[in-house]
Each structure stands twice: as C-alpha cells, then as structure tokens.
Amino acid sequence: MAHLSDEQIKKLEATANTIRQDIIAMLLEAKTGHSAGPLGMADVFTVLYHTDAIKHDPKNPDWEERDRIVLSNGHICPVLYVAMARAGYFSVEELKTLRKFGTKLQGHPHRLVLPGLETSSGPLGSGLSQAAGMAYALKADKKKNQVVCLMGDGELDCGQIWEAAMWAGKNKLDNLTAIIDRNNIQIDGFTEEIMPLEPLDEKFHAFGWHVLEINGNDIRAVYDAVFQARAIFEKPVCIIAYTIPGKGVDFMEQDFNWHGKPPNKEEGEKALQELRTLGGKISGE
Amino acid sequence: MINPNLKLNPKLFKEDIEQVPTRFGYGEGLVIAGKENPNVVALCADLTDSTRTSVFKKEFPDRFVEVGIGEQNMASLASGMAAVGKVPFISSYAMFSPGRNWEQIRTTICYNNQNVKIAGAHSGVSVGPDGATHQAIEDMAITRVVPNMIVIAPCDAIEAKKATIAAARHKGPVYIRFTREKTPVMTTEETPFEIGKAEIYREGKDVSIIACGPLLYEALKAAEELAKEGIEAEVINNHTVKPMDKETILQSVKKTGCVVTIEEHQAAGGMGSAVSEILSQNHPAPMEIIGVKDRFGESGEPHQLLEKFGLTAPFIKEAVLKVIKRKIKLKG
Ligand SMILES: Cc1ncc(C[n+]2csc(CCOP(=O)(O)OP(=O)(O)O)c2C)c(N)n1
Ligand SMILES: [Mg+2]
Numbered sequence: 001m002a003h004l005s006d007e008q009i010k011k012l013e014a015t016a017n018t019i020r021q022d023i024i025a026m027l028l029e030a031k032t033g034h035s036a037g038p039l040g041m042a043d044v045f046t047v048l049y050h051t052d053a054i055k056h057d058p059k060n061p062d063w064e065e066r067d068r069i070v071l072s073n074g075h076i077c078p079v080l081y082v083a084m085a086r087a088g089y090f091s092v093e094e095l096k097t098l099r100k101f102g103t104k105l106q107g108h109p110h111r112l113v114l115p116g117l118e119t120s121s122g123p124l125g126s127g128l129s130q131a132a133g134m135a136y137a138l139k140a141d142k143k144k145n146q147v148v149c150l151m152g153d154g155e156l157d158c159g160q161i162w163e164a165a166m167w168a169g170k171n172k173l174d175n176l177t178a179i180i181d182r183n184n185i186q187i188d189g190f191t192e193e194i195m196p197l198e199p200l201d202e203k204f205h206a207f208g209w210h211v212l213e214i215n216g217n218d219i220r221a222v223y224d225a226v227f228q229a230r231a232i233f234e235k236p237v238c239i240i241a242y243t244i245p246g247k248g249v250d251f252m253e254q255d256f257n258w259h260g261k262p263p264n265k266e267e268g269e270k271a272l273q274e275l276r277t278l279g280g281k282i283s284g285e
Numbered sequence: 286m287i288n289p290n291l292k293l294n295p296k297l298f299k300e301d302i303e304q305v306p307t308r309f310g311y312g313e314g315l316v317i318a319g320k321e322n323p324n325v326v327a328l329c330a331d332l333t334d335s336t337r338t339s340v341f342k343k344e345f346p347d348r349f350v351e352v353g354i355g356e357q358n359m360a361s362l363a364s365g366m367a368a369v370g371k372v373p374f375i376s377s378y379a380m381f382s383p384g385r386n387w388e389q390i391r392t393t394i395c396y397n398n399q400n401v402k403i404a405g406a407h408s409g410v411s412v413g414p415d416g417a418t419h420q421a422i423e424d425m426a427i428t429r430v431v432p433n434m435i436v437i438a439p440c441d442a443i444e445a446k447k448a449t450i451a452a453a454r455h456k457g458p459v460y461i462r463f464t465r466e467k468t469p470v471m472t473t474e475e476t477p478f479e480i481g482k483a484e485i486y487r488e489g490k491d492v493s494i495i496a497c498g499p500l501l502y503e504a505l506k507a508a509e510e511l512a513k514e515g516i517e518a519e520v521i522n523n524h525t526v527k528p529m530d531k532e533t534i535l536q537s538v539k540k541t542g543c544v545v546t547i548e549e550h551q552a553a554g555g556m557g558s559a560v561s562e563i564l565s566q567n568h569p570a571p572m573e574i575i576g577v578k579d580r581f582g583e584s585g586e587p588h589q590l591l592e593k594f595g596l597t598a599p600f601i602k603e604a605v606l607k608v609i610k611r612k613i614k615l616k617g
Binding site for chain 2: 030032033074099100101102103106107108110120121122123124125154155157158159186187188194195
C-alpha cells in the first residue's frame with residue numbers, strides 16, 4: 001500500500017489550510033452558501049484531489065480510467081470547487097463567481113456546466129444510488145475504476161440511501177466506497193436529536209458493507225482508509241469519517257447554525273486570520 | 286382602474302411599499318390555524334426555520350413533529366395522522382414536497398382524500414443563488430393534476446396567511462406554494478380572500494392579464510404602463526389554480542377578447558395551461574402564456590433570473606401588445 005512520508009503530510013496539511021482559506025474567501029465574495037460542512041471536509045477533499053488516492057486528470061476530466069467521485073451532499077460544493085480549482089480543473093480566480101449569475105460554480109453542482117463533475121446534486125439522498133449504478137456497470141464491463149460517494153450524516157435520514165445501501169450490499173460492489181461526513185450536525189440541530197443514526201457502523205454492517213471508522217480531519221487516516229477500501233474484497237466499503245463541522249475556524253466549530261450561512265465581512269476576516277496563523281500557533285504574514 | 290372595493294395597499298405603487306416573503310405569511314397563518322383548531326399539527330423535514338414552521342413550533346412545541354430529512358415518510362405519516370383525526374401541515378421546499386414525495390401525496394393523501402395540507406416553500410426561480418436544484422417550477426403542474434387536491438399560489442404574505450387559515454378550515458388535501466424572497470405586499474387584512482374565487486384587482490376592457498403569486502405585482506405594474514399608452518388592462522389575481530374560478534375568467538375574457546397569463550413556473554402545465562384549458566373549451570381567444578419556457582433555473586440574484594426568464598413587467602407589456610394585435614387581426 002502507498003504510504004505518505006511525514007514531509008508529504010506536512011505539505012498536504014498546508015494544502016488543506018489553503019483550501020479552507022479559499023472556502024472562506026469565496027463565501028465572503030458570494031455572500032451566500034454553506035460554511036460548516038465544507039470546512040470540515042477540507043482534509044478529505046485534499047486527499048481525494050491532491051494525492052494519488054484517486055485516479056483523475058484535471059487536464060482530461062473525461063479520462064476513461066479515472067475513478068468516479070460522486071458528491072451526494074451537493075451543498076458542500078464550496079470545498080469541491082476549491083479542491084478542483086487548486087488541482088487545476090479551472091482557475092482559482094473563477095472561485096469568485098460562486099453562486100453568481102452565469103457561473104459554472106452553481107449554488108449546487110451542475111454537471112453540464114462544469115467539466116469534472118460526475119453528477120448534479122443538491123437534493124439529498126440520491127448520490128449513493130447513482131454511485132452504485134456506476135460501480136455495478138463498471139464491474140460488469142470488467143473495468144478497474146473505483147467509485148467514491150460522499151454523503152452527509154444528516155443525509156442518511158433519506159430512505160433512498162438505505163435502498164441503495166441494501167442493493168450495493170446485495171451486489172457485493174467492492175469497487176464502491178462511501179465516505180460519510182460524520183459531523184453530527186444537520187440544519188435543525190444535532191443529528192442524534194433530529195434523527196438518531198447510532199449505531200451507524202452496525203447499520204452498514206447489517207446491510208452487507210465493510211465499515212472503517214476514522215478521524216476525517218487526519219489526512220494520513222483518510223489516505224490510508226481510501227487505499228484500504230480498494231483492497232476489500234466482495235463488499236462495498238463505508239468510511240465513517242468523524243469530522244468537526246467548521247474545522248479550523250474556532251467560532252464555527254461544532255455549531256449547526258453555520259450549516260448554511262456564509263461569514264460576514266468581519267467574521268470572514270477573523271476566520272482568515274485564524275487560518276493564516278493556524279490559530280495563533282504561527283505569526284502569519 | 287385599481288378596484289377600490291378590494292382595499293388594496295394604499296402604497297401599491299409607492300417606492301416604500303412593504304416587502305415580505307410569502308412564506309412568512311405561512312408561519313403566521315399556521316399559528317392562527319393552530320389556535321382555531323387543536324387538531325392542527327405541523328410536520329417538518331429538517332427545514333423548520335426557512336419554511337417558517339419554527340413560528341408554530343415555538344407556540345405549540347407539543348404539536349410540532351420533526352421527521353428528519355425524509356419527505357416521503359413525512360407525507361405518509363401525515364396521511365396516517367389525518368386518518369385518525371389530525372389536521373397535519375407538512376412543510377419543506379417545494380422541490381422536495383410535493384416534488385420528491387409526489388407519489389406518496391397522490392396515493393396516500395389524495396387517493397384516500399386525507400385532510401393533509403402541503404406547504405411548499407422556495408418555489409420559483411426567485412429562490413436565487415441556490416440554483417436549479419432548489420427552484421421548483423413544476424410544482425403546480427404536478428399537484429393540479431391530482432384529484433381531490435386544491436392548489437393555491439398566494440400573491441403576498443397577507444394572502445399567504447389567509448390561504449393557510451382557509452386551508453385549515455377546508456376539509457381535504459390542499460397544496461400552497463410559497464416563495465423565498467421578499468416581495469411587495471399588495472393586499473391588506475381587509476382584502477377579500479376565498480379559495481376558488483379569483484379577484485379583479487384592476488378593471489379594464491382591452492386585455493385580461495391573469496396572474497398568480499408575487500408576479501401579480503409585475504402584472505399590475507405592466508397595466509399601469511399600458512394605461513399611459515391608452516390600453517386598459519384588466520388584472521386578475523387568480524390565486525386558486527385549482528379549482529379555478531371559471532366564471533370570473535370567462536366573464537373577463539368575453540369582455541376583453543384576449544388574455545395574457547403570468548406565473549413563476551414552467552409555462553407548460555401550470556396556471557396558464559389551466560386557463561387555456563378553460564378558454565379553449567368555452568371561449569377560445571388569442572392568448573399568451575408567460576412562464577419558464579422548458580428550461581431549468583440557475584444561480585443568480587432573483588431579479589436577474591426573473592429578467593432572464595422573461596417574467597417581469599416589460600415582458601408582460603410586450604405580450605399584451607402582441608396578443609392585442611392578434612385580436613385585431615382576428616376581428617379582421
Ligand atoms: C431531499 C432534501 N431535503 C432537504 C434538503 C435541504 N437540506 C440541505 S442540507 C440539509 C441538511 C443535511 O445535513 P448533513 O448531510 O449532515 O449536512 P451538514 O449540515 O453536515 O453539512 C438539508 C435538510 C435537501 N437538500 N434535500
Ligand atoms: Mg452533518
């Protein structure tokens with residue numbers, strides 16, 4: 001299995017930090033959009049788009065051999081857009097157009113206007129079915145591509161997720177990996193108050209999945225899990241990634257009120273300052 | 286001339302006319318309905334604040350039910366509650382309810398004729414930056430074709446409140462569509478509202494402009510502009526898309542001889558289509574249907590999108606001139 005050196009990890013952590021700053025900057029510019037989920041998932045997206053964990057080519061988004069990344073929880077697209085821009089799919093400058101009239105960076109991702117997206121999403125609950133469909137058909141054609149589906153934990157309230165989970169288990173889709181952003185928040189509050197999900201690992205086990213539980217803000221753990229998932233035989237793999245919503249910005253962390261709102265000017269500057277100085281650990285520029 | 290009997294907002298064409306989102310009227314109306322009838326309960330699918338169900342939750346915490354992100358479950362839960370005597374209001378964004386859960390609404394609510402009210406917030410392209418996935422522009426088409434269903438598109442927050450209260454009093458399924466953005470408050474508490482009764486907001490003889498929802502304001506503005514050119518448009522608030530007020534519409538079109546409809550919805554299948562079904566079978570007349578023309582929405586500011594999709598006063602004016610020309614040609 002591939003291994004990341006300490007030096008590589010350091011570099012990737014810097015990339016994740018840049019991604020977080022870009023997220024804040026783009027939300028500041030847009031004055032609308034989601035903060036908590038994107039910040040919490042920055043480390044996962046760093047691994048997906050900035051390591052060799054996933055096969056993809058920013059200069060050739062339609063490359064036949066690419067792995068497929070399906071973002072089911074479309075509302076966290078700020079982190080997807082930034083990770084893609086920083087990987088070279090489009091210019092970083094374009095991030096300023098988020099949610100604006102005429103943009104490729106629609107409020108929720110639209111496949112037909114942004115090369116590199118596998119699907120359009122926003123309405124929750126239907127990504128895993130699409131990913132399972134891709135995995136099934138790729139396998140039937142004896143193709144080696146991996147399919148990775150990202151989902152929110154609140155999103156797991158949707159019944160369709162469990163229809164897809166059952167079907168993927170039945171069909172032993174070992175080329176399918178689901179990554180769940182287990183951040184414990186959704187819009188109306190904490191997941192365990194709105195709709196309890198625990199024991200979440202047992203639920204997926206019961207549906208025929210192999211389950212890995214990791215710290216989703218630990219780049220090495222994410223990287224290792226994505227590789228481990230490829231190695232599992234005869235079962236789809238569910239990575240439950242425990243993340244901190246709003247990660248990196250102290251006043252946003254663990255607060256569900258930041259699910260769907262952008263920072264205002266003052267908050268944005270405070271957030272950028274904190275990210276630049278790593279919460280005061282370094283002096284910044 | 287603006288109909289003086291309807292007691293519309295005296296600030297109708299003033300710069301400082303009050304602006305309130307129609308979904309706010311839902312929240313207020315729901316609390317009043319809750320006070321009138323202890324059986325009224327409210328269900329929501331993880332969108333309690335933006336649908337304004339939160340106002341009801343605060344007043345009646347024991348009669349609020351959080352179902353999580355499960356709109357299909359919510360529709361059928363409500364059907365079950367109605368079956369044993371409750372009056373459930375279910376709310377989400379219109380895209381998800383009645384969008385995602387349409388079949389559950391059709392079979393478990395309407396086919397059983399259960400007393401469930403469906404509140405769809407965030408209809409239309411004016412939802413704005415969220416983009417196409419969150420802009421419901423098909424909701425009236427899919428609800429009005431279901432038997433037993435009543436469909437209402439209130440024009441402002443006050444009418445939205447009245448529609449919510451009226452829906453609670455009516456026995457049977459009702460769908461009410463609401464909008465996200467602040468829009469002009471055209472009516473007052475005194476303005477009449479009755480399910481199934483269209484109101485003539487402005488009287489005229491040259492063309493009938495039939496509108497529903499907040500775009501009624503664009504119709505009124507267009508009519509004022511047209512008056513400057515000597516064209517007197519009759520403007521009808523056709524809030525109840527089903528059952529439609531056939532009588533008022535036929536009477537108006539018999540007088541004016543041509544019609545323009547306007548709605549924030551696909552041009553196909555919505556309020557304009559329903560008007561044309563009435564006219565084509567009773568009193569065919571030249572007609573223009575203004576709506577979204579077989580396209581998805583997109584991200585942008587509400588005003589940019591309303592303009593892009595041709596839903597503002599200048600487009601209504603243009604359609605009126607076109608339809609009047611057709612009328613004159615027909616008369617030969
Ligand atoms: C079918 C559907 N219902 C409702 C919504 C509105 N909505 C958007 S995000 C969200 C909460 C999702 O929770 P989670 O997946 O945990 O995301 P997080 O808040 O952690 O970013 C809801 C209810 C939606 N997008 N789709
Ligand atoms: Mg969550």
